[in-house]
Amino acid sequence: MSALHDPAEFRTQLRAWLDTNDLTAPADHSLESHMRQFIRVQRALYDAGWGRYGWPEKAGGLGGPDMLRAIVGEEVVGRRLAEPGPYSMLEVLTPTMIDYASPELAAEMVPKLLRGEEQWCQGFSEPGSGSDLASLSTRATPDGDNWIINGQKVWTSFAQYSQRCILLTRTAPGHDGITAFFVDMDAPGITVRPLHTMHGVDEFCEVYFDDVVVSGDRMLGKPGDGWPLAMDLLPFERSTCFWQRIAYLYSRFDDLIAQLAARGETDDSAMGATYLALHTLRCRSAATQHRLAGGTRLGPETSIDKVLLAGAEQQLYDTARDVLPGAIELDESPWRTEYLYSRAATIYGGTSEIQRNIIARRLLDLGKE
Ligand SMILES: Cc1cc2nc3c(=O)[nH]c(=O)nc-3n(C[C@H](O)[C@H](O)[C@H](O)COP(=O)(O)OP(=O)(O)OC[C@H]3O[C@@H](n4cnc5c(N)ncnc54)[C@H](O)[C@@H]3O)c2cc1C
Incomplete structure (x- = not known):
C-alpha cells in the first residue's frame, strides 16, 4: 500500500500542501464566482494528485480507500476553499457513473469531472415526480442505434453550468422501465432555464428535452437499469x-x-x-x-x-x-x-x-x- 493510502498520513500531507498552495476563495459570493473557484480548486487538486485519491485507477484515480476522498472534501470545504453545493456533485454522481457506464466511457469522462474540466448535473426529478420518482415520464424511444428523448426535468442543480447530465428516462412501464443515459447538455433540443430561489441564487433549473438524440452507447447499464442506478446513487448522496x-x-x-x-x-x-x-x-x-x-x-x-x-x-x-x-x-x-x-x-x-x-x-x- 502506498504511504498516501493511509488516511492519517494522507491528511497530514494534504494539510501541508494546502498550507503552502494558496487557493483562498475570492470575497465575491455570487454563484458564478463559486463555480469559477470550484473549478480552480478541482484543477489544482487533480494536478497535484489529491483529487485523484480514493477514486479507482480505471477511472483516472490513484486508488486507495473512499475515506481519502472524504478527507479531501472535509479539508477543502471546511477551509472554505470551495462551496459545499458544487463540491457535492462530485460525490453524488461519480461513484454511480463508475459503476454503470461502460469502462471506456467512465475512463474517458470521469477524469474530466474530477479535474474540473466539466460539470455534470443530475436529471432525476420532474414536475410531477419527486418523492415518487418511479412515476417519472420523460420518455426515451429507440431509433436505430440512437434514442430520442422528450420531456422535462426540474430542480436540476447547476444545469446551466453543466456539460453533461445523468438522466433518468422512461422506456417502458413500471420500475423496470426506467433507463439512464449520460447526455451532452449542448445536444440540439435541450433548453435550460435557471430558477430564481428565495435565497437569491439561481442554483437549479428546469431542463426541457425536445427530440434530443442520444447515442445508444451513452446508456448507463442496460434498458431498465435506471431504478437500481438511482438506488445506487442516493446512498452516496x-x-x-x-x-x-x-x-x-x-x-x-x-x-x-x-x-x-x-x-x-x-x-x-x-x-x-x-x-x-x-x-x-x-x-x-x-x-x-x-x-x-x-x-x-x-x-x-x-x-x-x-x-x-x-x-x-x-x-x-x-x-x-x-x-x-x-x-x-x-x-x-x-x-x-x-x-x-x-x-x-x-x-x-x-x-x-x-x-x-x-x-x-x-x-x-x-x-x-
Ligand atoms: C436545493 C435542491 C436541489 C435539488 N437538486 C436536484 C437535482 O440536482 N436533481 C434532481 O433530480 N432533483 C433535485 N432536487 C429535487 C429533490 O430531489 C425533490 O425536491 C425531492 O425529491 C422532493 O420532491 P418534490 O419537490 O417533487 O416534492 P413532493 O414529492 O411533491 O413532496 C411534497 C411534500 O409531500 C410530502 N410527501 C410526498 N410523498 C409522501 C409520502 N408518501 N408520505 C409522506 N409525505 C409525502 C413530501 O415529504 C413533501 O413535504 C433538488 C431539490 C432541492 C430543494
Whole structure:
C-alpha cells in the first residue's frame, strides 16, 4: 500500500500542501464566482494528485480507500476553499457513473469531472415526480442505434453550468422501465432555464428535452437499469457527500461562536444544543464513512444520516437567527442567505418525511401504515 493510502498520513500531507498552495476563495459570493473557484480548486487538486485519491485507477484515480476522498472534501470545504453545493456533485454522481457506464466511457469522462474540466448535473426529478420518482415520464424511444428523448426535468442543480447530465428516462412501464443515459447538455433540443430561489441564487433549473438524440452507447447499464442506478446513487448522496457539508457546518458554527465572543455575548443553552446536533450527525456520518471504506454497500440506513443532517443544518441556522438578532431578517449577510437555503435541507436528496417512511418501513419493518 502506498504511504498516501493511509488516511492519517494522507491528511497530514494534504494539510501541508494546502498550507503552502494558496487557493483562498475570492470575497465575491455570487454563484458564478463559486463555480469559477470550484473549478480552480478541482484543477489544482487533480494536478497535484489529491483529487485523484480514493477514486479507482480505471477511472483516472490513484486508488486507495473512499475515506481519502472524504478527507479531501472535509479539508477543502471546511477551509472554505470551495462551496459545499458544487463540491457535492462530485460525490453524488461519480461513484454511480463508475459503476454503470461502460469502462471506456467512465475512463474517458470521469477524469474530466474530477479535474474540473466539466460539470455534470443530475436529471432525476420532474414536475410531477419527486418523492415518487418511479412515476417519472420523460420518455426515451429507440431509433436505430440512437434514442430520442422528450420531456422535462426540474430542480436540476447547476444545469446551466453543466456539460453533461445523468438522466433518468422512461422506456417502458413500471420500475423496470426506467433507463439512464449520460447526455451532452449542448445536444440540439435541450433548453435550460435557471430558477430564481428565495435565497437569491439561481442554483437549479428546469431542463426541457425536445427530440434530443442520444447515442445508444451513452446508456448507463442496460434498458431498465435506471431504478437500481438511482438506488445506487442516493446512498452516496447521503454519505461521502455529507462529510464535506458537515465540515462546512462546523466552520459556520465556529464563526457563530467568534461573532458572539466579539460581542461579549453567549447563549450556552442554544449553542450547546446546536453543537450536540452537529456532533451526533458527525458521529453517525463517521460510522457511515467507515462502513463504506470497509466495502459495505450502502442502502436505506443512510436515510438516518439524511434526517440528522437536515435537523442539524436547520438547527444551526435557527440558532444564528436567535442569537444574532436581525442578522437573518434585516442584514444582507451570508447568515441570511444560508438560513433561507437551510430550509431546503429537509427537501433535497429526498424529503425528511420520505426518509422517515424508509426508516420505519425498511429498517424497523413497521409495515406501510
Ligand atoms: C436545493 C435542491 C436541489 C435539488 N437538486 C436536484 C437535482 O440536482 N436533481 C434532481 O433530480 N432533483 C433535485 N432536487 C429535487 C429533490 O430531489 C425533490 O425536491 C425531492 O425529491 C422532493 O420532491 P418534490 O419537490 O417533487 O416534492 P413532493 O414529492 O411533491 O413532496 C411534497 C411534500 O409531500 C410530502 N410527501 C410526498 N410523498 C409522501 C409520502 N408518501 N408520505 C409522506 N409525505 C409525502 C413530501 O415529504 C413533501 O413535504 C433538488 C431539490 C432541492 C430543494
